[in-house]
Amino acid sequence: xxHNIYLYILIMxxxxxxxxxxxxxxxxxxxxxxxxxxFLYYVPYVTLAVMTFPAxxxxxxxxxxxxxxxICGIAVAWFGGSLFQVAVACCGVVFLFELFLIH
Amino acid sequence: xxxxxxxxxxxxxxxxxxxxxxxxxxxxxGYLAVSFSLGIMAKKAGLNPFQSFLASLxxxxxxxxxxxxxxxxxxxxxxxxxxxxxxxNARYLLMSCALSQKVTAQTSVxxxxxxxxxxxxxxxxxxxxxxxxxxxxxxxGAITLAAPAWAIGTALGCMAGNLMPSRLVSxxxxxxxxxFLAIIIPVGRKNKVVLGIVVLSFVLSYLSGVLPGISQVASxxxxxxxxxxxxxxxxxxxxxxxxxxxxxxx
Numbered sequence: 001x002x003h004n005i006y007l008y009i010l011i012m013x014x015x016x017x018x019x020x021x022x023x024x025x026x027x028x029x030x031x032x033x034x035x036x037x038x039f040l041y042y043v044p045y046v047t048l049a050v051m052t053f054p055a056x057x058x059x060x061x062x063x064x065x066x067x068x069x070x071i072c073g074i075a076v077a078w079f080g081g082s083l084f085q086v087a088v089a090c091c092g093v094v095f096l097f098e099l100f101l102i103h
Numbered sequence: 104x105x106x107x108x109x110x111x112x113x114x115x116x117x118x119x120x121x122x123x124x125x126x127x128x129x130x131x132x133g134y135l136a137v138s139f140s141l142g143i144m145a146k147k148a149g150l151n152p153f154q155s156f157l158a159s160l161x162x163x164x165x166x167x168x169x170x171x172x173x174x175x176x177x178x179x180x181x182x183x184x185x186x187x188x189x190x191x192n193a194r195y196l197l198m199s200c201a202l203s204q205k206v207t208a209q210t211s212v213x214x215x216x217x218x219x220x221x222x223x224x225x226x227x228x229x230x231x232x233x234x235x236x237x238x239x240x241x242x243x244g245a246i247t248l249a250a251p252a253w254a255i256g257t258a259l260g261c262m263a264g265n266l267m268p269s270r271l272v273s274x275x276x277x278x279x280x281x282x283f284l285a286i287i288i289p290v291g292r293k294n295k296v297v298l299g300i301v302v303l304s305f306v307l308s309y310l311s312g313v314l315p316g317i318s319q320v321a322s323x324x325x326x327x328x329x330x331x332x333x334x335x336x337x338x339x340x341x342x343x344x345x346x347x348x349x350x351x352x353x
Binding site (some may be wrong): 005009034036045049 | 132136161171198208219222225269278284291306329333338342
């Protein structure tokens with residue numbers, strides 16, 4: 001059976017929006033519980049870190065260039081690079097490294 | 104730390120809107136690069152440029168769209184796509200919970216619904232690092248630049264992706280991770296607890312991919328399990344003091 005692409009998109013969009021809109025509209029009061037507050041503070045950092053490593057090693061043609069991108073990205077971000085600068089630095093080192101590594 | 108008072112004053116709103124746009128410039132540029140690689144995936148899944156544009160404009164999700172496209176490619180059922188979207192985007196549920204604490208209790212349902220449209224890793228990051236309460240107009244400014252960039256980049260990738268050498272595709276592929284690092288590392292530098300948690304997350308994420316048992320679990324689900332477990336332990340061991348909510352701002 002062939003599926004309709006627009007129906008797929010509608011489902012993706014609906015689920016994506018509900019996930020975001022329900023907490024924002026249903027939680028109307030400030031959460032006072034220190035555990036919940038702390039938990040919500042740590043969530044974005046943990047989830048982004050978990051998604052970055054080791055996935056970055058598989059994103060490139062060679063795991064070595066992925067590792068170099070990781071180290072380079074950490075270094076540029078550590079020394080105050082902006083979102084854009086860090087992203088470009090990562091892309092740049094991968095491109096240059098693979099230019100020499102993979103012929 | 105003093106929280107600035109949320110203001111409905113018109114001149115303030117305008118200022119907030121402009122600040123949002125300014126802060127979103129690097130995000131929009133990054134989105135163009137990242138969504139380009141997403142567009143390549145959309146093409147592989149059988150979407151045309153308009154459909155990939157529509158998907159990105161309505162979903163605003165990197166990992167979520169990627170996962171859904173990979174299912175569409177194999178003509179998976181609608182239910183599977185719904186569940187996958189839910190799992191891959193579950194972190195936005197947590198981020199929206201966090202954002203619900205960043206707006207004042209008086210913020211109207213309409214504003215809450217509008218902000219919810221584009222809760223992404225990057226927009227969430229710049230929103231939570233605003234001092235004091237979040238003025239919805241700041242989010243609108245950011246969304247005005249970021250959302251079209253995301254959708255247009257996807258359409259361009261869908262149109263031009265197969266013309267690009269694999270070397271360039273490979274280089275573009277790490278843009279997403281670069282953006283993630285740019286969000287977590289600066290906070291880790293200032294806050295040693297966050298730094299420790301980031302390192303621990305790297306290690307556990309790696310181990311969960313190779314250890315027998317947990318490595319059989321789908322990677323989107325592993326991300327959720329690890330996120331909840333690590334954040335909960337961190338919250339227990341290092342609860343944050345009441346007034347330090349915006350301590351990582353520079």
